[in-house]
Amino acid sequence: MSHAASSAIPLTGADCFLRAFDDEVRRRAGASHASQLVLRLGPGFDLAAFESRLAEAAAAHPILHAPIRRRLGLGAPAYRLDRARAESAPKVRVHPHLEGRSLPDLFFARMNEPFRAERGELLRVDVVPRPHGTDLAMTWLHMLLDGAGSEAFVEWLESVHRGEREVTELPPDDVVTSPGLPAGLTFQQRGRSATAWQAWMASMAEPCPRSLAGPLADLRQDLRYDLLTLPEAETERVSERARQKAGFLTPMLFYLACAIRAHDAIFRERRLDPGAYVVPLPVNIRPKGSEHAIFRTRVSLLWFRVLPEQVRDLDGLIGELKRQRVDAIKAGRIEGGVIAMDFARWAPKRVYAHMARRAMKGELCSFFFAFTGEFAGGIDRFFGAPIENAFHAPPVPTSPGSVAAISLRSGRLNVSHVQQAGMLSDRERELFQHALRADLLGES
Amino acid sequence: MGHAASCHSLPVARDSAAMSDWTLERLTVRVFEILRDELLEVTGDFTPGSDLVGAGLDSLAVTQLMLAIEESTGVWVDESLLTPENLETSETLAACVHEQLQQA
Numbered sequence: 001m002s003h004a005a006s007s008a009i010p011l012t013g014a015d016c017f018l019r020a021f022d023d024e025v026r027r028r029a030g031a032s033h034a035s036q037l038v039l040r041l042g043p044g045f046d047l048a049a050f051e052s053r054l055a056e057a058a059a060a061h062p063i064l065h066a067p068i069r070r071r072l073g074l075g076a077p078a079y080r081l082d083r084a085r086a087e088s089a090p091k092v093r094v095h096p097h098l099e100g101r102s103l104p105d106l107f108f109a110r111m112n113e114p115f116r117a118e119r120g121e122l123l124r125v126d127v128v129p130r131p132h133g134t135d136l137a138m139t140w141l142h143m144l145l146d147g148a149g150s151e152a153f154v155e156w157l158e159s160v161h162r163g164e165r166e167v168t169e170l171p172p173d174d175v176v177t178s179p180g181l182p183a184g185l186t187f188q189q190r191g192r193s194a195t196a197w198q199a200w201m202a203s204m205a206e207p208c209p210r211s212l213a214g215p216l217a218d219l220r221q222d223l224r225y226d227l228l229t230l231p232e233a234e235t236e237r238v239s240e241r242a243r244q245k246a247g248f249l250t251p252m253l254f255y256l257a258c259a260i261r262a263h264d265a266i267f268r269e270r271r272l273d274p275g276a277y278v279v280p281l282p283v284n285i286r287p288k289g290s291e292h293a294i295f296r297t298r299v300s301l302l303w304f305r306v307l308p309e310q311v312r313d314l315d316g317l318i319g320e321l322k323r324q325r326v327d328a329i330k331a332g333r334i335e336g337g338v339i340a341m342d343f344a345r346w347a348p349k350r351v352y353a354h355m356a357r358r359a360m361k362g363e364l365c366s367f368f369f370a371f372t373g374e375f376a377g378g379i380d381r382f383f384g385a386p387i388e389n390a391f392h393a394p395p396v397p398t399s400p401g402s403v404a405a406i407s408l409r410s411g412r413l414n415v416s417h418v419q420q421a422g423m424l425s426d427r428e429r430e431l432f433q434h435a436l437r438a439d440l441l442g443e444s
Numbered sequence: 445m446g447h448a449a450s451c452h453s454l455p456v457a458r459d460s461a462a463m464s465d466w467t468l469e470r471l472t473v474r475v476f477e478i479l480r481d482e483l484l485e486v487t488g489d490f491t492p493g494s495d496l497v498g499a500g501l502d503s504l505a506v507t508q509l510m511l512a513i514e515e516s517t518g519v520w521v522d523e524s525l526l527t528p529e530n531l532e533t534s535e536t537l538a539a540c541v542h543e544q545l546q547q548a
Contacts, residue, residue: 248528249503283504288485291500322523329507 008071008078009063009175013341014297015143016077019068020344020352021397022117022141024216029398031221032115036107036139036393037150041385045134047127050383051092053160054125056167058089063295065089065120068143076345088120094127103128107137108224111395111418115141134385146297147392147405148284151376153294158379173290181342182335190339197336201359204305208361209278212266213401213423215362222421225393227414228433230440235413238440246318252371253321256281256304257314258439259369259404264311265435266428277366278305283334300337302328303365314439368396368403375409391416404436413440466517466545472538478512479505479534492534501531513541519548 011019022033058064062084070077095106106126115121123140138150145153152171160167185193230238242251260277267274280301286293304324311317328334344352356364375390391414396403401420406413415436417429424432438444466474476492483505484490490499506526514520521541530540 247503247523247526249501249506249526249531252503288483288500291485326507326523329504330511334504 006175007082008080009066009296010076010078011068011143011345012296012298013181013338013343013345014146014299016345016347016349016352017341018143018297019077020349020356022143023349024353025221025395025397026114028216028218029221030114031112031223032117033142033395033397034111034113034115034139035142035145035147035150035395036111036137037154038107038391038393039136039138039154039382039387040389041134041136041382042388043133043385045127045136045385046383047092047094047134049161050127050157053157053167053383054090054092057157057160060167061170061295063144064123066122067120068117084120088116088122090123090125092125092127094129097129097131103135104225104227107139107393110137110139111223111393112221117141133388136382142395143297145295146284146299147282147370147372147394148286149294149296149298150392151372152292154376154382155292155378156294158382161383171290171292171294173287174293174295181338185339190343193332193336194340194343196331197333197340200331200333200336201303204276204278204303205360207275207307209305209363209366210273210275211363211366211400211402212263213399213420216357216397216399219398219420221398223395223418224421225416225418226429226433227391227416228436229389229391229415230413232411234441235408235411237442238413239408241440241442245315246322250322250325252281253318253325255371255406255440256369257317257321258436259367259406260306260311260317261314261439262404262432262436263367263402264308265431266424267308269428269431274308274366276305276307277311278303278360279366279369280304282370285334285338300334300341302333302337363399364397365400367400368394370394370403370405372405372407375407375414380410389414393418396420466542468538468542471517471542471545472535474516475509475513475538475541476534478509483508492538494533496531496533496537497528506531509537517541517545519545 018033025031025033062081063079065088066079066081066084068077069080106128110124110126122144123138126137126139128135138154140150156171159165239251242254246254256279260279263277264274280303282299283302285298285300302325304321306317306320310320370392372392376387380387387410389412390409391407392405393416394403394405396418398420401423403418405416405418408414417432472492479496479501480486480490484499484501486494486499510521521544525540525544530536
C-alpha cells in the first residue's frame with residue numbers, strides 16, 4: 001500500500017504529544033524535537049544507490065516531506081501530502097572525513113538544528129566516509145517516525161534496494177487513520193478512559209519529580225550524547241543478568257532500574273532531593289499484522305514512579321517496577337494513554353505542553369528512557385556495507401534534559417545517554433557511566 | 445521510541461469456569477485459542493506444540509494472556525514461572541498454569 005491515494009494523513013495522538021514538545025523546543029530552545037539513528041558501516045557502502053533510493057522513496061511517499069498543518073487551521077493536524085514540495089525532500093549531505101574531529105560533534109549539531117516542519121522539512125541524512133567504512137546519521141522530526149518505525153524504515157529501504165519489494169509498497173497498516181486506538185468504544189467510554197489516565201498521571205506528581213536539568217527554562221538546545229558500547233562477552237553477561245533479574249520477556253525493567261540508579265547516583269552526589277523518580281516507558285502499540293509499520297508515532301506510555309528509598313536496592317527496585325507494570329496493564333493504562341493522547345489531537349499544541357508542565361510544576365518527568373531491543377535485526381548489511389554497529393540518539397527537551405536509550409546490535413549493547421550540554425559536569429558524566437556499568441554488569 | 449512489546453488492544457474473550465473444572469486438556473485448548481485467535485498473528489500450521497516466541501509472543505501478549513487466565517480461573521500466574529521453558533509452547537504454558545492451579 002502506498003500514500004499516493006491520500007491527500008492528507010492525520011497525525012496520531014502520540015505524534016501530537018511530540019508536536020507539542022517540538023513547538024516548546026522551537027519557541028524556547030531554538031531547535032526541534034529531532035531524533036537520530038546512527039549506522040556504523042563497514043566498507044562497500046553504495047552512496048549513489050542510497051541517494052537514488054531515498055529520492056524514489058520521497059517521490060512515492062510524500063509523507064517524508066509533507067508540511068504538517070491543520071486543514072483551514074482547524075481539526076486534527078495532518079501531513080498535507082498534496083502540499084509536499086520536491087525541494088523539501090530528504091537530502092543527503094556527505095561530509096569529508098576530518099582527522100582529529102570527533103565524529104559525534106557533527107551529528108550533535110544536526111540534532112540541534114531546527115527543522116521547518118511547516119515546509120515539510122522532516123528528515124536529513126549525513127554521511128561521513130571513514131578510511132575503512134562509512135558512518136551514516138539519519139535525523140528526523142520525531143513525530144515522523146518512532147524508534148521502531150525508524151528501524152523499519154531502514155530495513156524497508158534496504159529491501160527496496162535489494163529488489164525484494166517495490167518502492168511504492170509499504171508494510172500493512174501504514175496509512176490507517178488512527179493506529180492503535182482501541183476499536184468499539186463509545187465516546188463516553190473513551191472519555192472515561194482518558195479521564196482515568198489523566199488522574200493516574202496526576203497521581204505521579206506527589207511528590208513531584210525533579211529532573212537533573214531542573215524545571216523548564218529558556219535555554220538554547222545543545223544536546224550531546226555519550227555512547228557506551230559493551231563488547232560481546234560483557235553484553236552476554238548483561239543480557240543474562242537482565243533475564244534473571246527481570247524475566248526474559250521484560251528485560252527493559254532491568255535496564256530501566258539501572259538507568260534510574262545511574263541518575264540517582266548524580267542526585268546523591270549533588271545532595272539533591274529527586275522527589276520521586278517518574279519515568280515514562282514507551283510501549284509499541286503496533287497491532288498484530290503491522291509490526292513493521294513505518295510512519296508516525298505508534299506508542300503509548302507506561303509511567304513508573306518510585307521513591308528514592310525504593311531505589312537503593314536493585315532487586316527491590318526491579319520488583320517494584322514489575323509490580324507497577326502489571327498493575328498498569330491490568331488497569332488499561334496502555335489503551336488509556338492512546339485514548340488520552342488521541343483526544344489531544346484537537347487541542348492547541350501549546351495547551352497540551354502547558355497542561356503537562358503544570359501538572360509536574362515545570363517538569364515533565366525525571367528523565368526519558370527507552371529500551372528498543374535488537375536494532376534492525378532483520379538486516380546485516382545496508383546498501384552493500386556490513387552494519388558494524390547501530391544505535392539511537394533520541395531527543396529530550398532541555399527539561400528533563402536527559403534520556404537514556406538502550407539497544408542491542410550485533411551482539412553488543414549500546415547505551416546512548418543524550419543530555420543537554422553543561423547539565424552534567426565531566427565528573428558527573430563519568431559517575432553516570434560508572435554507576436550504569438556497575439549495575440548492568442553486577443560489579444560493585 | 446521504544447518497541448519492547450506490541451499492544452493488542454482487543455479485549456480477550458472470557459471463559460469463566462470453576463477452578464476445579466480446568467483440566468490440563470481444557471486449559472491447553474483455552475491458552476492455545478487465546479494465543480491463536482487474539483494475541484498472535486499466526487498461520488494455519490500453528491498448533492499447541494508450536495514455538496511461541498518464534499510466533500511473536502512478547503511481554504505484553506504474555507501479560508494479557510495472564511490477565512485472561514486470571515479472569516477465567518481466578519489465579520494470577522506467578523511471574524517467576526514465566527521462564528523460557530514454560531513459555532515454549534501452548535502446552536508447556538498450560539501445564540505450568542495447571543500446576544499452579546492445583547496448588548491454589
